[in-house]
Amino acid sequence: MQKNYQMLKPDSLIFDMDGTLWDASDTYTAAWNEGLKAMHIDRVINRGELDYMMGWERRRVLEHTFPDYPVEKQExxxxxxxxxxxxxxxxxxxxLYEGVAEGLARLATKYKLFMLSNCPKNAITQFLTFSGLTPYITGQITHGENGMPKHHNIKLLQSKYGLQNPVYVGDTETDQIQSDLAGVPFIFIDYGFGQTEKYALKFSSFTQLTDYFMAL
Incomplete structure (x- = not known):
């Protein structure tokens, strides 16, 4: 547990998307293989390969997946x-993971809610439109918009919306590291794509998370 965290009441919750709010890996896999086919690349990507890279920044994904191609071709x-x-x-x-739709609706009555992901520019908006959860999210930012790491974008949200005590909710060690760099408590959801041993709080369901924060 992070020191004194239990004494702090957050004014906002910032959520990761993939592995935290939903699982869209099957769609991502189809998109990857359609894109590779369009580029005449004789390769098939499977879901397991994408799940392993879930949450990585674009450059890391491309360098890992296409190490033999020049940067221009990777892009x-x-x-x-x-x-x-x-x-x-x-x-x-x-x-959507169980409890997410109902949970965000409840949490939005008490906190400002945000989304922040290392996804492409339009993906959060597409998530919100598909899920019908747009009314509950105050703001969002993606790696695809500015190419910056999560800790930088967490601070952008803090500055833009005047957040005093935000927490970041995610499912990977990368999320934990980036939260630490931003100086905000990390809330770990353990049903997603990753693991970490460092967190302020851990939950095994979104309903459990919702109940906790609504009771503060």
């Missing part, structure tokens, strides 16, 4: 994948 591949995702995600979306 062209990425653009093709994002174009496919922009078409597919609004159609097939993903599966």
């Amino acid at each position: 062209q591949i990425y653009d093709a994948i994002v174009a496919a995702q922009d078409r597919l995600l609004p159609e097939t979306g993903g599966l």
Whole structure:
């Protein structure tokens, strides 16, 4: 537990998307393979490969997946994948984790809610539209908008909205590290794509998280 965290009442909750609010890996996998086909690359990506990289920043993903291609070619591949995702995600979306829709509606009555992800530029908006959860989210920011790491974007949200005591809710060690760099408590959801041993609080369901914060 982070020192004195229990004495703090957050004024806002910032949520990661993939592995925290929903699972859209099947759609992402289809988008990747459509993009690779459009680029005439003879390769098939499976869901397990994408799940392993979930939450990584764009450069790390491209360097890991296409190490033998020059940066310019990597970026062209990425653009093709994002174009496919922009078409597919609004159609097939993903599966909301149990309790997310009801939980965000409840939490929004007490806190300002935000979303922050290392996804492409349009993905959070597509998530919100597909899920019908737009009314509950005050603001959002993606890695695809500015290419910056999560700790930087957490601070941008703090500055823009005047947040005094935000927490970041995520599912990976990367989320934990970035929260620490931003100086905000990390709330770990353990049903997602990653693991970490460092967190302020841990929950095994979104309903459990909702009940906790509504009781503060």
